[in-house]
Amino acid sequence: MPANIRFRILVLFLFFSFDLAKASNESDTVANHNPKFQKHLSLLFETGPMIPKNTDWGEFINNGLNYKALDLRLGFRNTKSNLYNRIYRYPTYGFGLYTATFKNDYIGKPNAVYAFADLPFTKTFLNGKLRYSYFAAFGLAFNFKPYDPDSNPINLFIGSYRNGYVHVGFSMRYAITPWMDLDAAFGLKHFSNGSIKKPNSGLNFIPFSIGLKSTLNRASFENADLSDIPQYISNNHVNLWTSVGAKNYEIGGDIYLKWGFSANYLRQTGYKLRYGLGLDMFYANNGILPGDWVKNGFMDKTSFAVVASGEWVLKKNFSIPLGIGVYIHRNEFNDEPSFYYERIGIRYRFSNQMFTGITLKAHGFKADIFEWTVGYSIFKDKNKY
Structure with a gap:
């Protein structure tokens, strides 16, 4: 993906986030109540190595591969003080759009739609500005260039145009302003069609992501102290x-x-x-x-x-x-x-x-x-x- 296109997307994201945050904050001030959800918009740039298969064709594809991707996420953090929100420190659930290029003639340029969950750790640092979480995403990826015995015999990783999308990992966020965080993550990403169509050894990556996360509206969360939660009845x-x-x-x-x-x-x-x-x-x-x-x-x-x-x-x-x-x-x-x-x-x-x-x-x-x-x-x- 050319650098000038990535820059334009980043600029549009910043303006869009700022306008939404300003409108949401003004609305919250007028309404004078805590919204049901605090909304977040994230844009991440991603790269990282493929985990190669121990085969000649796996090494061949991996040696010519240059993986880069953009990830756009819209998250909703429920402010309701119910039991599971408090146990998991008010997690964020939402949806994402993903687009990638491998700069490779054999795999394609996949896109994906997915649902995700992001669960924060209890401990924060630097007066709450530095926070950690773990996340999981599941969805559907498409626009692969699958194996074909005549036109694409090299790609023994993926045999279908559509494949399952799985991404798990850890995130680190640093608050630059009250409404904007620097967001970084690493984890494991997997593409597979579940052997619905062979070949299907799957594609696996160790992706590293960096980007920005914008908080679109003000919200307050009750203390996640669990001392008053009843003991679980086994x-x-x-x-x-x-x-x-x-x-x-x-x-x-x-x-x-x-x-x-x-x-x-x-x-x-x-x-x-x-x-x-x-x-x-x-x-x-x-x-x-x-x-x-x-x-x-x-x-x-x-x-x-x-x-x-x-x-x-x-x-x-x-x-x-x-x-x-x-x-x-x-x-x-x-x-x-x-x-x-x-x-x-x-x-x-x-x-x-x-x-x-x-x-x-x-x-x-x-x-x-x-x-x-x-x-x-x-x-x-x-x-x-």
């Missing part, structure tokens, strides 16, 4: 769910459904975390068939695993499911190359019983499948939120 969860996802086993091959059936037992002793053990069963009617081998029996189509399971609870009805599974019966021909796997995603509860969500199951940094889930929980919650 409870036990039994969760049952089914999942389904699309799976492509071979380049140019057909796409099949892969099913999952899962159960876990989780113990929750605090407001933030549930942890325990579970069982997974995966059913794949089709797979990579070597020679004349066919899947005649049930065990030829099925895998079983024991899973160390958890849920990171961000709100009463919203959590991040986590898991590390170890196969007790595995089929390599179902594209399960290692004896273990990882899982991370998002989960929303319609009630204490019903939930839905999406998770990414992967072996190392290689995605296996995006799991669309629906499930049922058995537990009694005596806590008040």
Whole structure:
């Protein structure tokens, strides 16, 4: 991206932020009340190295790659003094737009739309001017130049035009003025289609970002002191769910459904975390068939695993499911190359019983499948939120 274009975007961002902040502050003064949300607008310039695959084509692409990106975020920080806002020190949730160039003929110039959460640390420095937080973003990226056996045989990272977007990391912010912060971050960024279309080894970066964050309106937040929060009443969860996802086993091959059936037992002793053990069963009617081998029996189509399971609870009805599974019966021909796997995603509860969500199951940094889930929980919650 040319330097003059980046400069123009930065100037427009500063003027736009200043006008919005001025209008919002004047409105707040007239209204004389605390707004429901404090709004933030951020613009970040990003660069950083790719984590190369240990292959000749991975090194070839990495050696000719020059990654640069712009990230625009609109965040909303809820001012309501409810339990989870106070526990997480009034986090910011919002949406972002991302555009990147690799200056590379094989990968493309991807864009992305995503949702993010930014959670501040308790401790601040320099009289509150220096603050730290951690963040996670999930979304959809598009405009990749995917693998093609004729026109783009080099790109064995990405086989599809659209891919999942994941970005996690840490931020540091320094207040330049009451309405403008210098914003810097580092973390891990991942692009993958969840093996819906091969090849799909995925793209991974260690991005470093720097930019400006503008506070668009005044707001006040009650003290996040937790001394008056009731002690959590421990409870036990039994969760049952089914999942389904699309799976492509071979380049140019057909796409099949892969099913999952899962159960876990989780113990929750605090407001933030549930942890325990579970069982997974995966059913794949089709797979990579070597020679004349066919899947005649049930065990030829099925895998079983024991899973160390958890849920990171961000709100009463919203959590991040986590898991590390170890196969007790595995089929390599179902594209399960290692004896273990990882899982991370998002989960929303319609009630204490019903939930839905999406998770990414992967072996190392290689995605296996995006799991669309629906499930049922058995537990009694005596806590008040």
